[in-house]
Amino acid sequence: MVKTELFDTLRALVDAEVTCVLVGGLAAILAGTPMSTFDVDIVYETGEDNLRRLAHLLERLHACYRDPAGRRIEPTIDRLRGQRVNLLRSYLGDLDALQEIGNGWRYETLAGWSTWTDIDGLRVLVLGLSRVIEAKEIANRPKDLAVLFVMRNTLEMRRQKGLPT
Numbered sequence: 001m002v003k004t005e006l007f008d009t010l011r012a013l014v015d016a017e018v019t020c021v022l023v024g025g026l027a028a029i030l031a032g033t034p035m036s037t038f039d040v041d042i043v044y045e046t047g048e049d050n051l052r053r054l055a056h057l058l059e060r061l062h063a064c065y066r067d068p069a070g071r072r073i074e075p076t077i078d079r080l081r082g083q084r085v086n087l088l089r090s091y092l093g094d095l096d097a098l099q100e101i102g103n104g105w106r107y108e109t110l111a112g113w114s115t116w117t118d119i120d121g122l123r124v125l126v127l128g129l130s131r132v133i134e135a136k137e138i139a140n141r142p143k144d145l146a147v148l149f150v151m152r153n154t155l156e157m158r159r160q161k162g163l164p165t
Helices: 003-013 024-030 049-061 077-082 105-110 131-141 146-162
Strands: 018-024 038-042 086-088 093-098 114-119 123-129
Touching: 003 049, 003 086, 003 093, 003 123, 018 024, 018 105, 024 038, 024 123, 024 131, 038 049, 038 105, 049 077, 086 131, 123 131, 131 146
Parallel strands: 018 123, 038 093
Antiparallel strands: 018 038, 086 093, 114 123
């Protein structure tokens, strides 16, 4: 079961027809990794129609950038088009809207490594665990490195059971 605020963010993305792939911690959790996450990470398709849908959704969610200085900076189509990383906060919770992860992996590449997954009635494109692990290795951040052991063990258990990786 996905935490309510994370599920509500996923529902909002699906309802707004935003073309994206779910990546990061939540993708790992959906693959069975016993860990926690506090945000939804997506890589979005950067075509103009999708940027418009995403920007409109973020406006409805009263989203703003998580700014260390406390300023209220709202996402716009131009920011979504021009910034590779958009760390946002909305009334539903935190959303990391990314143009790419790993070694420049954009939506078009990630979609091929992902599977459609049913999450409590929502159909969501979710990156495979082996690629989530690879992206976290490339990112090489302490918070990512801390969960790699558990993710790798989950991946091995999935392989032993013949499940998608």
